[in-house]
Amino acid sequence: MSVAMRYARDEHDAADIISLAFVKLFKSIATFDNSKGNFHGWLKRIVINEALTHIKQRSRFSSQQLDHAEEPIINNAIVEASDAAEVMHFIKQLPPATHAVFVLFAVEGYTHKEIALHLGISEGTSKWHLSEARKNLKEKISHLKKA
Amino acid sequence: MNLKQPYEILIADKLEGLPVPDMADAIWARIELELDAAPSGDATEPANPLHIATPGISAKTMALLGGGLLALVVLFFIIKKNTKRTEDKELQPPTHQTDTQNAPQQLPATVPDTVQYMQPATLPKTVLKPIDSSASYIDPVLRNDDAFQLPLALPEKDSAVSLNVAPRIGTSIDSSLLITVPGKPRGIQIPDNGYKMKNSKRDSL
Numbered sequence: 224m225s226v227a228m229r230y231a232r233d234e235h236d237a238a239d240i241i242s243l244a245f246v247k248l249f250k251s252i253a254t255f256d257n258s259k260g261n262f263h264g265w266l267k268r269i270v271i272n273e274a275l276t277h278i279k280q281r282s283r284f285s286s287q288q289l290d291h292a293e294e295p296i297i298n299n300a301i302v303e304a305s306d307a308a309e310v311m312h313f314i315k316q317l318p319p320a321t322h323a324v325f326v327l328f329a330v331e332g333y334t335h336k337e338i339a340l341h342l343g344i345s346e347g348t349s350k351w352h353l354s355e356a357r358k359n360l361k362e363k364i365s366h367l368k369k370a
Numbered sequence: 371m372n373l374k375q376p377y378e379i380l381i382a383d384k385l386e387g388l389p390v391p392d393m394a395d396a397i398w399a400r401i402e403l404e405l406d407a408a409p410s411g412d413a414t415e416p417a418n419p420l421h422i423a424t425p426g427i428s429a430k431t432m433a434l435l436g437g438g439l440l441a442l443v444v445l446f447f448i449i450k451k452n453t454k455r456t457e458d459k460e461l462q463p464p465t466h467q468t469d470t471q472n473a474p475q476q477l478p479a480t481v482p483d484t485v486q487y488m489q490p491a492t493l494p495k496t497v498l499k500p501i502d503s504s505a506s507y508i509d510p511v512l513r514n515d516d517a518f519q520l521p522l523a524l525p526e527k528d529s530a531v532s533l534n535v536a537p538r539i540g541t542s543i544d545s546s547l548l549i550t551v552p553g554k555p556r557g558i559q560i561p562d563n564g565y566k567m568k569n570s571k572r573d574s575l
Contacts, residue, residue: 224390224397234391242400249405297377307384314381329378330385357375 226267229326230274232315244273271331275323275341282319295361302364313363317356324349325356 224241231237248269255265302310314322323342327333328349333341335349342349 224393225386225388228388228390229385234393237391238393238397238400242397242404245397245401246404246408249401250408297375299377299380302377302380302384305384307388310381310384311388326385329374330382332374332382335372 226270227274228311229314229330230271230278230323236277240270240274240277243277244270247273271327272341278319278323279342295357297357297361297364305364313360314356316363317359321352321356321359324352325360328353 224237227237227240227244228234231240244266248266255262259265314325317325320342324338327338327341328335335346335353338344338349339346
């Protein structure tokens with residue numbers, strides 16, 4: 224559920240993602256190969272794929288090319304001081320595609336190549352979305368600091 | 371751009387502990403609804419290796435046919451069993467009920483203790499034989515009258531008890547008792563001169 228919550232706009236959205244993921248799980252349980260990985264990892268991948276399908280349905284991934292961008296610096300102390308729900312609130316305010324790329328890269332640890340493969344976009348577009356996410360988050364977290 | 375920023379690692383750690391709303395019931399209801407609504411022949415379903423695709427016959431029809439076939443087999447065995455029982459009853463001879471009170475007493479399974487069997491291995495020096503007082507015969511075996519003083523209960527004449535009585539080896543028979551019976555000559559006795567044929571007259575031929 225926590226995985227679905229990272230990609231969803233709200234809890235109802237997350238519930239939809241989880242339920243559809245479990246339906247897929249029940250239908251394809253026979254294809255699970257224990258030698259390829261553990262069940263938890265398999266279930267997590269199904270949930271992420273379902274979440275990305277959900278995001279793709281409501282947003283359009285525009286093709287953007289970005290090979291190099293300046294990396295904004297955010298004070299770690301501010302992030303540490305804030306709680307998870309607060310941080311998640313800022314992430315949810317990102318555009319859906321940017322939100323997905325940021326969570327895939329920063330939280331799940333996917334590379335730009337893997338993100339591009341999952342979302343059907345180029346690596347440059349993935350980098351552009353990440354850059355946009357960092358800029359937006361810096362701005363929002365800076366506001367939090369001032370408050 | 372390809373490396374994680376330190377604050378991103380912190381964000382990832384914080385998101386691991388994201389509070390999860392308690393929506394388990396709603397999620398399970400949705401899952402149940404989706405699974406019920408999903409058609410049985412969904413293309414997304416994994417191929418079942420045990421499933422044999424039969425063109426033109428649906429799974430429901432196959433199940434009905436299988437059930438009917440099973441019912442027929444069970445019915446066949448029940449009918450066969452009943453027929454066999456009826457035949458057995460017809461072939462079985464009428465049974466006589468034995469009245470245990472009026473039935474003649476059967477012989478005891480055990481021989482009375484007073485009867486002693488003489489086994490070949492335990493034969494005494496003098497051989498004991500059952501004696502029938504009404505019969506007159508010559509017993510070639512010498513008897514020792516002392517042996518009859520033993521507390522032996524001899525079996526009756528018609529008793530089914532058999533005694534292992536072996537003739538005593540090495541018993542000498544008095545030659546005076548032997549009677550030689552002259553045997554009847556068999557065949558024709560021909561003297562030696564009977565083999566030769568004599569022609570008294572040479573010109574008789």
